[in-house]
Amino acid sequence: MSKLDGNERWKSKMLMTEHVQQYEQKQGGEVRRMITVEERTMVRDLILLPYLDTMVSKSLREIELSGSILQRAFMIAGQAIQQRIMDDTHQLQKELKRRNIRVVADEQDEFLVYYKIFCRGYQERFGLTRDVMRTEISLRLTRYTAELRALLRNQQGATP
Incomplete structure (x- = not known):
């Protein structure tokens, strides 16, 4: 039993609005420090896009040498x-920088590629298997191809 238990003034526990706002900001800040699922997806995409760019560049070189x-x-x-x-x-890159998230390559294994994620003061290790990378790259390339196809169809329909 504390000294304030019998005192009726302390039953309402009123707080000034500035204190409530400061408390909510602090609580919200603690939760926001950890990486979200959306941000993790952004990191995954940022990791995969250079691989996809390399694959497309290689294909462009092969096409350039072909006689098609x-x-x-x-x-x-x-x-x-x-x-x-x-x-x-x-x-x-721009969005992750705005959110104070940095991604650094860590190490590569036979089947895994590891990266370090520095997110608002926290550090996390993020790994992708090569199979997952292949699948995600294939899905992304399919999406880009579909977008290009839709763009061409729209342009074709716009011209008489």
Whole structure:
């Protein structure tokens, strides 16, 4: 039993609004320090996009050396996809920097690639298996190709 238990003034426990706001900001700040699922997805995409860019660059070199009659069309499509990859990478870097999140390559194993995530004062180790990377890269490339296809269809429908 404390000295204040019998005192009726302390039953309401009134707080000044400034104190409530400071408390809520502090509590919200503690929760916000940890990385969210959305931010983790952004980190994953930031890790995968350079691999995808390398794959597209390699394919563009192969197309350049081929004697295909559609060489020019493939080159234009590949360059458009590569530009979209670079734009997405830049946007992710900008957004993660705004959120005070930094990603650094850590180590590579036969089947795993590890990165360190520095997020608002916390450090976390993030690993991706090569199979997951392949799958995600394939899905992302499919999405870019579908976007390019939709863009071409829209342009085709817009011209008489």
